[in-house]
Amino acid sequence: MVHIWPIGGGKGGSGKSFLAGNLGISLAMMGRKTLIIDADFGAANLHTIIGMANPERCLSDFLNKKVKALEETVLQTPVSNLSMISGARNNLDIANLAYEQKAKILRAISRLDFEFILIDLGAGTSFNTIDFFLISDCGILVTTPEPTSIENVYRLIRSLYMRKIRQIIGNYEFKTLLAKASLRPQQLGMDFLQQILIVLKETDPEKGHSLEDSLRNQQFRIVINQCRKHDNPQLGLLICKIVEKHLGLRLQFVGNISFDDRVHDAICKKISFVSKFPYTQTATDLQEFCGNMLLSCSEPHAFRSVPGARREMTVHEGAG
């Protein structure tokens, strides 16, 4: 079974690409066949985090029909078992992806033959980002313990919620439903989203229940990146609680990643962090995060690692 993990999170600079790259490397080091896709169309730089300065092919080649299948844009990275689809040489207008092109990519992604596919998404809450995020039930939200980042992650969650409802019940019905829901007295602005579901359940119980079920199945994960020592380690759990309480949406906390100045150094040197600094707290946190993700997707051999994986990697690093 393919596990698709889109990685998003509202605010720019919260470490989405960093986590996507290093999570990909961690999975590859466990011997899993992993693909990372750079879907931050306008501002792609996942390749730099992995340590590939100049990728030859990119996603645009697929859209421009330079290559026939998405498989042909897949590049082997310096890490064994890890492949990537880069966005380094994307056309300059790719940020405004047309609906058909997006649908084409989404379809192609779900047909790729990999154990794990990580999709690095851009900041913001544009339909592109949201639709890529909703491609699977295991989307990972990245936030830092700062008000700006928290604000944006909540905005993203609400947009995802709305989009999901719309996907399920269709555009027309969604509009009438919104109109009905907005007639209800609103005591808290936050409750509006829940009100939609309540109204739907009253008018069309069957659809309401199926919608509620599919919202329940949607289990986003949340990871808190760049945690300093004095930050509240419980923040992730509190966010999950609030979202569950006010949106009825299940959110699972998968870990805190410590802040480390060496991340900056690794990026400046264009070397992946986990291979450059494998014995730091941040690298340990990343491992734990990876383990939690595997466990939460009920992977039986969550912590299976391949002996010599680390050694193999250093060889490749030298070659690259």
Place this chain on the structure above:
Amino acid sequence: MKVFLERNHYEVLDIDSRATPFEIRRAYKRACQLYGDSLATYSLFTEEERKKILGRIEYAFLTLIDERKRTEYDRQTAGVEISEKSAENNRPARMPIPIFAMDKGAHSADPAERNIAGRGPGPVSSEILSSETLTGKDLARIRTELSVSLEQISERTKVRIWLLQCIEDDRVDQLPSPFHLKKFLEFYAESLGLDGKTVVEKYTKRFSS
């Protein structure tokens, strides 16, 4: 499913309908912290909404923490007439319960208590207790036999572990005063289910002579 402000008192505080006053208090404190001014709720509510939520939490708390009001509220919400007596019986854990047992759930009564109630002093302890004097080492042996940790004793007696360690290591000069020694020793002995006075007597005999 209901929106937040329309939920019942128990749902607002996120507690079970059989919650004890202590749990209610804790839940209230937690809710206040969460909705008060925490990073986790940033940007979700306007100032006015925040006040409304906090007011709702406050109201839920004040109703549930008051025994009489709570019974009244339960009766109203249940819609059934329940007699005062049976309402009491529905909540078995309404008695004041020791603070240190809170986090462990209902089933885990204090391990120290359980051990003592189950067995009483074992053979080693009885032999030690029958002797004329008691050393710190003897106390430690009794404690180990009852499989009670210093942490547990410290939790029960509220005496710091370091001080208890001093007693067991016979470092009595490190304790603040002879009076403290006596009192701490008494607590220590009683938390193991021993007679406080005799233990103190036998322990201090060594220093007075």
